[in-house]
Amino acid sequence: xxxxxxxxxxxxxxxxxxxxxxxxxxxxxxxxxxxxxxxxxxxxxxxxxxxxxxxxxxxxxxxxxxxxxxxxxxxxxxxxxxxxxxxxxxxxxxxxxxxxxxxxxxxxxxxxxxxxxxxxxxxxxxxxxxxxxxxxxxxxxxxxxxxxxxxxxxxxxxxxxxxxxxxxxxxxxxxxxxxxxxxxxxxxxxxxxxxxxxxxxxxxxxxxxxxxxxxxxxxxxxxxxxxxxxxxxxxxxxxxxxxxxxxxxxxxxxxxxxxxxxxxxxxxxxxxxxxxxxxxxxxxxxxxxxxxxxxxxxxxxxxxxxxxxxxxxxxxxxxxxxxxxxxxxxxxxxxxxxxxxxxxxxxxxxxxxxxxxxxxxxxxxxxxxxxxxxxxxxxxxxxxxxxxxxxxxxxxxxxxxxxxxxxxxxxxxxxxxxxxxxxxxxxxxxxxxxxxxxxxxxxxxxxxxxxxxxxxxxxxxxxxxxxxxxxxxxxxxxxxxxxxxxxxxxxxxxxxxxxxxxxxxxxxxxxxxxxxxxxxxxxxxxxxxxxxxxxxxxxxxxxxxxxxxxxxxxxxxxxxxxxxxxxxxxxxxxxxxxxxxxxxxxxxxxxxxxxxxxxxxxxxxxxxxxxxxxxxxxxxxxxxxxxxxxxxxxxxxxxxxxxxxxxxxxxxxxxxxxxxxxxxxxxxxxxxxxxxxxxxxxxxxxxxxxxxxxxxxxxxxxxxxxxx
Amino acid sequence: xxxxxxxxxxxxxxxxxxxxxxxxxxxxxxxxxxxxxxxxxxxxxxxxxxxxxxxxxxxxxxxxxxxxxxxxxxxxxxxxxxxxxxxxxxxxxxxxxxxxxxxxxxxxxxxxxxxxxxxxxxxxxx
Numbered sequence: 001x002x003x004x005x006x007x008x009x010x011x012x013x014x015x016x017x018x019x020x021x022x023x024x025x026x027x028x029x030x031x032x033x034x035x036x037x038x039x040x041x042x043x044x045x046x047x048x049x050x051x052x053x054x055x056x057x058x059x060x061x062x063x064x065x066x067x068x069x070x071x072x073x074x075x076x077x078x079x080x081x082x083x084x085x086x087x088x089x090x091x092x093x094x095x096x097x098x099x100x101x102x103x104x105x106x107x108x109x110x111x112x113x114x115x116x117x118x119x120x121x122x123x124x125x126x127x128x129x130x131x132x133x134x135x136x137x138x139x140x141x142x143x144x145x146x147x148x149x150x151x152x153x154x155x156x157x158x159x160x161x162x163x164x165x166x167x168x169x170x171x172x173x174x175x176x177x178x179x180x181x182x183x184x185x186x187x188x189x190x191x192x193x194x195x196x197x198x199x200x201x202x203x204x205x206x207x208x209x210x211x212x213x214x215x216x217x218x219x220x221x222x223x224x225x226x227x228x229x230x231x232x233x234x235x236x237x238x239x240x241x242x243x244x245x246x247x248x249x250x251x252x253x254x255x256x257x258x259x260x261x262x263x264x265x266x267x268x269x270x271x272x273x274x275x276x277x278x279x280x281x282x283x284x285x286x287x288x289x290x291x292x293x294x295x296x297x298x299x300x301x302x303x304x305x306x307x308x309x310x311x312x313x314x315x316x317x318x319x320x321x322x323x324x325x326x327x328x329x330x331x332x333x334x335x336x337x338x339x340x341x342x343x344x345x346x347x348x349x350x351x352x353x354x355x356x357x358x359x360x361x362x363x364x365x366x367x368x369x370x371x372x373x374x375x376x377x378x379x380x381x382x383x384x385x386x387x388x389x390x391x392x393x394x395x396x397x398x399x400x401x402x403x404x405x406x407x408x409x410x411x412x413x414x415x416x417x418x419x420x421x422x423x424x425x426x427x428x429x430x431x432x433x434x435x436x437x438x439x440x441x442x443x444x445x446x447x448x449x450x451x452x453x454x455x456x457x458x459x460x461x462x463x464x465x466x467x468x469x470x471x472x473x474x475x476x477x478x479x480x481x482x483x484x485x486x487x488x489x490x491x492x493x494x495x496x497x498x499x500x501x502x503x504x505x506x507x508x509x510x511x512x513x514x515x516x517x518x519x520x521x522x523x524x525x526x527x528x529x530x531x532x533x534x535x536x537x538x539x540x541x542x543x544x545x546x547x548x549x550x551x552x553x554x555x556x557x558x559x560x561x562x563x564x565x566x567x568x569x570x571x572x573x574x575x576x577x578x579x580x581x582x583x584x585x586x587x588x589x590x591x592x593x594x595x596x597x598x599x600x601x602x603x604x605x606x607x608x609x610x611x612x613x614x615x616x617x618x619x620x621x622x623x624x625x626x627x628x629x630x631x632x633x634x635x636x637x638x639x640x641x642x643x644x645x646x647x648x649x650x651x652x653x654x655x656x657x658x659x660x661x662x663x664x665x666x667x668x669x670x671x672x673x674x675x676x677x678x679x680x681x682x683x684x685x686x687x688x689x690x691x692x693x694x695x696x697x698x699x700x701x702x703x704x705x706x707x708x
Numbered sequence: 709x710x711x712x713x714x715x716x717x718x719x720x721x722x723x724x725x726x727x728x729x730x731x732x733x734x735x736x737x738x739x740x741x742x743x744x745x746x747x748x749x750x751x752x753x754x755x756x757x758x759x760x761x762x763x764x765x766x767x768x769x770x771x772x773x774x775x776x777x778x779x780x781x782x783x784x785x786x787x788x789x790x791x792x793x794x795x796x797x798x799x800x801x802x803x804x805x806x807x808x809x810x811x812x813x814x815x816x817x818x819x820x821x822x823x824x825x826x827x828x829x830x831x832x833x834x
Contacts, residue, residue: 485793485794485795486766486793486794488793489793489795489814489815489816490722490725490793490815492815492816493722493725493791493793493815493816493817494722494724494725494728495816496816496817497725497728497729497732497816497817497820498724498728500819500820500821501728501731501732501820504732504820504821505731505732505735508735508736510735510736529724533724577768578766578767578768578771580768
């Protein structure tokens, strides 16, 4: 075996490995990957063909193998050009087409023995070609011209590029130029320069340097899996070596004298060790590689799936942002991540959810440099990509560091309002954000913005409803004040009057003739009255305050309809009495409990009873009935008022529908009543006849029989 | 020397309240009759022809305002003093005063003595 054959074995083998790498991890739809793969296949053919030619012991055999090698070698430069054109996004197709035609033409010529070449024994070691006519020099010239053209294009692109791309071009330029020059060195032998073709040794530079580029500078974007595979395999191998080593030591030193049996024992021991620890070591290694090296490219599909199914459907704003941050951090494996949300009232963006950001209460004013940059450009801001090109203002960098962000994506609504900022920190793998990342993150941010504004609107709606309900209730309580005032001021008046009269009587000497006994008895009676009256006032204030408090949303399973109606009647009873309204309470004893929010249900009963009273313009009767019917508690609140005309009946549950004078009612009463009833798993309906009265029917699922 | 004291009828649906008034005024030499329902109260006014009527405003049945109107329609010289817990930012108060009530006092009374002073003042202006 001569040195030249050895060189070519190296060329063939390294190219083969590289080709396999691209096949395994590359993308068949990516023109860069395809052209690089073709280039390597051509190099494999070239390398192994040259090797076989150099190993041939007769010119005929050498010529046969050389023709095979030539078939690959011819195309290397064309594939090289094609790759460069694709990489630089150069549109110059003519030279490329010319190259393919040329290569094919020469291929045909070679096969038809038209290249005018013969085999010569060179360097006293192998057969190599020598041109005998002009055909081969013309081929040589054209081949080199295409190669130089490609190198020039690459160099030009390298000069004009910047950032990551420039590094990628540099690496590839180095690899390809070295490789190309090595190819040129072949011609030295052809033209009898008597320089041994050491240049061939440089050809493996292409796979080696390109692999370096892949690992270090994300050349071709296939770096990640490759890196992980390599590192993982390396770690696994080293652990195995470490395991096998003690086995060998045991065999060599401890059981050396024991012959075959000792060897078997040593093997058995290491076998046990390996079996016992393999799984754990594997897990450990996977864990380490995942955690520290992190080569696994995150799964876009998983990200999309998780987002569309689990995250974006969440209506609870806090939950939504928290989940987003968590899922993004987990799937993309970020060191930090956060979401800032706009607070309309304060004109600030505050950090609503974060992970890996130390400062939990970051607040950025809307006029802050970072936020106004994002608002104005509506584009994402990346610390790395910009960092190299031009200096970001110090203020922005400061805020970016506070938020530990490498990438800030504005969350824009369809109204072009920036409602928040998604901040992504460095990936744990230290990889930079690629175009692929952006292609998924930007639409994701768009959808997230929609989800956030939906959630915000939902919160707003809930708040508005709660506020409206509370306003309505306060309005109701306001109109109640006559009755309430009576129920509070009267007891106080009596208590005060009794005490004061007693004191004044003593002062004015009007009790002079009374015995001590009589006075004590008098005082006792007064105090009993005072206590009675204070209790009376306390009861009413307590009822009122429990009623007026907003609901906390607690659900109870032991709501007694009878008790709640009694409470409501106690509150409105006096006013009804003043208005000459009789209240008939016909609620079945032993009625089952219903379940729901106690306060909300009180509110419903209160509203309906009060509505009934108002429907009657003084004098009339309200009948409240409740009975059990097939697992339901059915309540009727019936009045003898003026009734509701048929055409109005359908509207009474609509919001803002009111028959009252402006300012008298909000028109939300029955609307809220129905919402509250439905929220508590009940149903409400209404029957009415003009001139006879109206009946509201409520149905709630029964919980359990009252224990008697 | 005994100064002549005015005679009073007090009507309020709170029996304890009128009881308090009865004891206070009686001990001080006033003639006072009380009623905790409006019907009997109006009868009392008819039979007693008091100088002063102390009236609650909001009562079941006939309310204080109607009582005042009855008295005014009968052209009785009886002075009416309202003592009521009804509060609507002074609207009813001015209406009652316009309708001929002598005074309108809020419950609880600042002092029962105020009521006595008002009664005497009303009597002296009779």
